[in-house]
Every structure is written in structure tokens, then in C-alpha cells.
Amino acid sequence: MNTSTPFHRSLLFAGLCMLPLLAQAQQSAKDQARAEEIVQGKCFICHGVDGESSSPVFPRLAGQHGAYMARQLADYRSGKRKSSTMQPMVEDLSAEDFAALGRYFESRTPLKHAVEDSDLAQVGRFIFMRGNPYTGVAACASCHGEKGHGTPQLPRIAGQHAQYTENQLKAFNKRERTNDNAVMHAIASKLSELELKAVSAYLSGLN
Template sequence: MRALLFLLLIAALPRAQSADLAAAEAIVQGRCFICHGANGESSSPVFPRLAGQNAAYVARQLADYRSGKRKSSTMQPMVEELSPADMQALGEWFSRQPPQEHPVQDPELAAVGRFVYLRGNPFSGVPACASCHGPQALGSETLPRLAGQHAQYVENQIKLFNRRERTNDNAVMHGIASKLSELETKAVAAYLSGLK
């Protein structure tokens, strides 16, 4: 009997996941698309691109907005009615959206950013961003995918970490952000914007 029940649960799993993704897409098309685009490819540098973002990372950020751990007068009202299951489904939905390739606005600046991202700046003590976010900037379940992100959005987040206004994520970023020069910040952001 237990084996039969187990098999029935396993058989129902794909349908449940499909329903969750359909519900997540309805939420995206009902509210998220306004800022983040219909497929997670925000056209405004004020809002992050979420296509291809790590599912667990998205779910955690949504939970942090809902709890107030991460501050945003825009996001708090958007997430107040979401359940933990909704947040997980949204994370999964965004993670499955294919990120688009975006041209780099300033290739020379991005070349400096590539150096800092991959090797850091040993002269000022800035570690390589790749040591945490990965060589392709794909992140992990706990760290964001940065590849293809709007340059201005990345710059803004680094500034928030530097001012200790972004406190819901890895506190290591506070120290790193404080060591980055304005040139390094802009260069790394430019480099990341062109990755896919």
C-alpha cells in the first residue's frame, strides 16, 4: 500500500510543478512584468533582469522583501500577498527564462572590469568577484547571477552595500564594496552587463 501511495505521489509531482509554474507565470504577467519585463528581461536599468536568475536566490529575495529584511517601497506591496510556495514557484519560473545577450556600451571599460572581476585588484586588496560569483558570473543558490545584469543596477547595488543599506545578503559584500573605486565599480558593472 505504501509503495502504491509513493508511486501516486511521484506521478503527481510533474503536474504539481507544472501548475506551480503556470501560477507563477500568471503572477509575473499580472504584476512583475511592469518592472521586470514579460520574460524577466527588464528594459529599465532601475530594475534587475531576472531571466536565468537562480531560483533559490529569487525566492529568498522575495521573502526578504516581504519580511522587510530587504527594504523597497516598490517591492514590499508587490510581495505582501505571496505565499512561500508562490515565491519558490516564481524563482523557478524566472530561472527557466533564457537570458538574452546584451551589447556592452563601453568595451574598453568592460575590459578593465573583466580584469577586476576575474583577478581582483591585488594593489588595493579587492578580491576577484569570480571567487564567489563564479568565472561566468552565474552565482549560486545563495549568490545572484550577475551575468547580463544592467550595469546601472549593479552599480546601484554596490553603492547600497558600501553604505550598509543592503544588509539582507552576504555581509562580505560590505567590505568589498568599500574597497572598490568608482572606476572599478563602473568597469565591473560594464563587464557583467555583456555576459550571457
């Protein structure tokens, strides 16, 4: 092939430019396949194949931020976040596996869930959006966003099982969970039982 003409040189340049994209696509497919292997071998038992866990004691993972999830998995493996269930599940996984799992569950579409107690959820909406100025409880929306979608650093809490959210808030309050920022302990320690349950109920119905 004569590569001396401008046309042939442009074809050669275009082909060279495509190589990184092809390599990236191949790596993405490899990561996806690895994540699916782990999910079908471990995660689906508690969290479901698409991150929609059927039990309220296990978190819904669909739509969760991949970077946040990868960090939590690393904390489970190191023991920074305690769980007799999760630590054995992740002890043989790598940082690359954690990142692949994070991307996998982030790509799953969260489902809309009905609130069990709409009156309680309305109380929770007030606390979530405005906090409690009388007791110093900060508005949850100030960090997690008005829709509860969070950021790569802060979890998506919209649509989470009410029971799971309640359990985590109590764990923060008791300092049983310390791997995330200390702000959560300060907030959880000020929530009354009613406020805690109300916020959890409200979040369960967000999407």
C-alpha cells in the first residue's frame, strides 16, 4: 500500500487513533464479564443480580455510585468497616474487582418502590429537606442532594430499604460504623427514634 499520499496517511492516522479506543472497549468488556462472574457467584444471594435485594437487611445496590461502592468493599476487606457477612465475601477480591463491581451496579436501573407509611414519610421529608432547627439536626439533602442521589464520595440513599437505612443510622450513632466521615455520627446521635424511622421511610420511596 502506498502510504505517501495525504489520503493514505490520514487513513493510517485514523487507524492508530482507534487502537486506544479498541483497547478500552476490550478492557470494559473484560471488566463487565468479571463483575458478572462475581455477582453470579457471590453477590446475587443477598443483593440480587441487578442490585435489588429482596431482604430489608441487605442494601439495594442498583444505581449506587461505583467509586463509593468500591471504597466500601475495600473497607470491608481491610476490616475498616465491620461485617461478618461481607468480609469473607470480599477477602479474595482485588481493587480491580471492586471497581468492576462498582461500575456494574452503578449501571443497573433503580426501581421505584412504594412507601409503607406515607404519613411517617411526610415527617421524614421535612427532616430530610430542612433538618430540625430546634435540635440541631442538619438537613440530609445538604450532603446527599434533594433527590438523595448522593455523589461519588457520598452514597445514593434514594430508594434504599427503610430497615437498612435505619440500621445504618443506628450503627453510626453507636459508633459501630466508623469508616465514613464523622459528620454522620454527629447527625445520627441527634435524631430521635421518630425522626430516624421517618427519614428512613421517606428515603425508601425516592427514586
